């Protein structure tokens with residue numbers, strides 16, 4: 001059997017026309033009836049085997065023979081050849097690839113990478129969290145906070161409640177810091193930064209001025225966010241997924257943006273509902289533990305809800321940065337849960 005093609009000698013970019021001839025257990029390559037080389041079939045690798053591509057012979061000394069007819073298939077088989085052709089012809093293999101490739105991508109992006117990110121959060125040095133929190137806080141302060149106009153003695157009273165709770169819960173006062181700000185954009189509100197700074201607006205302190213225990217419930221909810229590292233987790237998750245996407249799509253400049261923009265991400269997204277529930281249940285458990293009632297929590301939500309409903313009628317919200325009620329589970333659900 002004579003097969004026309006090209007012979008590529010080892011370690012050379014030159015090639016020559018030739019004829020391959022199969023004789024017993026050998027393949028002989030010749031040119032103008034002049035024998036160039038002969039190889040044992042058992043030492044030959046078939047490298048292609050895919051439809052539309054020539055079935056290339058690869059010899060163990062590194063030289064190759066490629067048939068001119070791309071559809072020609074050698075009458076002998078090797079394992080490699082067989083497997084490739086079977087795979088290529090198998091509809092199921094293709095279908096599986098179509099289904100599992102996106103599934104794999106999705107799993108990596110939304111499950112595996114965020115899980116690794118969350119895990120790595122626990123190993124994050126305290127100084128990194130501190131820096132991240134303080135940077136985001138500076139941003140929020142510029143955007144939405146004004147100097148507090150709360151009377152000093154009113155501030156001192158809330159501060160004292162806060163300190164007492166920290167003490168009773170054995171929480172570090174250098175981590176959990178309370179700040180007061182006036183804020184038109186947030187209204188009656190409280191929020192916690194990743195590193196433990198907790199902000200109470202003048203509007204909230206005034207709203208709950210005659211319900212000190214309800215204000216404690218709100219503070220406990222915010223402490224819960226810090227204890228469970230919600231904002232660090234959320235930032236790490238979204239940053240990790242964005243970095244993976246940037247790597248996949250080759251947008252490496254995007255990574256710098258992610259690294260710089262983590263604070264803004266945190267501010268815009270608010271917490272997930274699961275995180276809010278976790279902070280709520282932290283507050284309810286600790287209220288009980290400190291000898292207060294979970295009704296204090298329900299009172300706080302109720303007061304906040306009515307404050308925000310009446311406020312929305314005449315103040316158009318500039319943005320929904322960290323809005324206390326919007327990112328939380330429905331107020332009624334939380335009130336019912338607390339009153340149970």
Ligand SMILES: [Zn+2]
Nearest residue numbers: 225271276279
């Ligand atoms: Zn919350």
